[in-house]
Amino acid sequence: MRRTNALQGFYYCILMALVVAVTGCRRPYDKPGVIRITIWTMWIGHEEQNFKRVLARYHQLHPNIVFNDLGGVGDDTQTIRAIVAGVPPDIFTLSDPSYLGPLAAEGALMPMDRWFRRSHLNASDFIPAGIAQCRYNGKLYAMPYLLDDYALLWNKTLFAKAGLPVRPPKTLSELERDAIMLTRRDSHGNLIQLGLKPLDDPFILCKDFGGRFYDPAHHRITADCAGNLEAYRWYANLIKRLGGEDQVDGFARGFGQDQGPGNPFFTNKVAMMVNGEWNPYWTYRYAPQLKYGVAPFPYPDHMPQMARTTFFGGNLFCIPRGSRHPRQAWKFLVWAQSREAQVLFAGMMNNVPNIRSVLKAPELRHGAPYKREYSKYLDLADSPNGHEFPVLPVTSLYRNQLITAMDFVLYGRKTPQKALADVQKRVQRELDRWQ
Template structure:
């Protein structure tokens, strides 16, 4: 059953203390310039470590199924963690974590909860992604605090030419789960261990997605305009080009905005929340560079020694200062070298502060997380296009994903 389940998932989806006789084999998600940055981090720890770059999660899962995994690997998509843990493909790290003297309190909010499945630790983050609201200061004088304020800005900032064609939108369509999370959607009940896709707050979150698209002329018009957007990663990012006044995105933009659009001013703010839910103020949505050990790995101690080092001041700064990820160790968030110096550093500091918010959250760790997120996106799409009501769309998500979850009981 374990092999079959993993195969199905694959198809669906400076401290020199590591002797050369125990050469560590790492598979990582990064390629290109980012791979060179990570390779430099490995050199700082131990030059004998070998790294295979640009490894997809599917490749890693196939290696786990075949019984030939690397010693240590990253998960590009954190939603794969629950399924791998449920199928006993990952080594629990709780004893190693405690023996290394690591403490939960030293980690930023949300850093370790996205690494735990059924109470056990199956990954260690090495930097985080922090997704919040980015806004163009030339167009937005004050960032919206609430979704109601965001809706009004979307109406005001969406521009059209003489033919009625959109030439600028207020908010670039965000990922469904990020907007649902900002609206306070409930995805999972930890006490009952049941999905809550059709919870009233989730239904309201889907309604908000439609309202924001309607505020910009309707889903079809927004999609037609957005279809011409280029890739995010680089100078063609539509937000940088002024085609969208606001977007939900992450800390890498702090560096890029000065690299690709010199002089362009952007602001960073928490994700807006419903006006009747002020307790959601300060929300940020997290992702992570999750490192895992295979359950059948042969170099557990050597691999975890590197992970322990990655949580030290030297390990965090070596990577954060060059990869431009958010440190997951709270003490490093106030490091002056990450906040001052280069002109983009003060902007980056805003992400550091928001990552430390108690409202920094993420999608729950479930064996069906990938399917669940996909179905929530499809539900939002169905509502946006007027094909289903929010209640009907989410009831169908609840039924479909719950059936799949039963296979893991």
């Protein structure tokens, strides 16, 4: 008798759990004709609010489209797990564009070329690097919605203090000279000001020297090409002249967060830095007194054709296989390329539009005081020397390897040749596994 009661209790518990689970799964009640699009983005806080405004505008134009938006998905492996599990969002942003290659190569994303043609979009309207970073093996697997590009920011006050002419360096030898002149030490020999903020990655510099990362015709990694080698040598020499990597990195560890008043460029700890288009707005917000300028990244003295070299990043939207509303999601992406959508979002985010004609939009260039320097980023975006990192299934590994290789060189553990040859061998071997 007692046993039966216990069993009954057990079954009762299971039943209750099921009831709770089932009621939790109930879908929200929608009017007929309404389509719910689940969209996951990497944005959080202020930026997420900006994107919500974009979605609200789209909903206003298309009342039957309702967005279930989830922000803060900064870890792309969450999205990948959802795709593998068969419950992906209808559309999502890639927080780390390095994931585009493997996702596309493994067939996890919807190819977009046919839609692209049917929607009368024109590839020549796009900034070439912006659309190139959405293509894998010649096929389109993502759409951009705003880009980032990189330029040199220089502190006018510190230039004047150091007795330098108050103009930005044009060539790399000028950059080197200025960086050394702008580096200061205290009586103990400790750094108190660095001429140039250490680069986060060597990519823009490699491109500046005419380097390449990939040869699509032969499916070859080109890590050890002459241009990359020269770039590594130049930078290693610069760091050596600034005091060596131990000292430079030790100093850099005292830098505050980039976003905020502790940014080393805002606190005069670095006199120059290579950074993106959001900085004029940040400067305006966190260091309004700062006298600075924006200039294209300097070119090697013997290669004037490399003037106005820039490197792009950007926001990529993908539609996963298993998306329940791929067409509706695509229509949103088409709208995102319109002048209205580009100006709306770029105006709030202070990013660079990925449609060339929108770069000239007066709404983006006038108004707040920081717009003047921000406009220089817009001008630079149309440069013929704009580049992107190639989309490969091994992009993440390749990028990390190039960065670590620089680390080995700066610490004198490897010569540039050896470091890049190692990257070449390792990444090529990994790439071959995918073919």
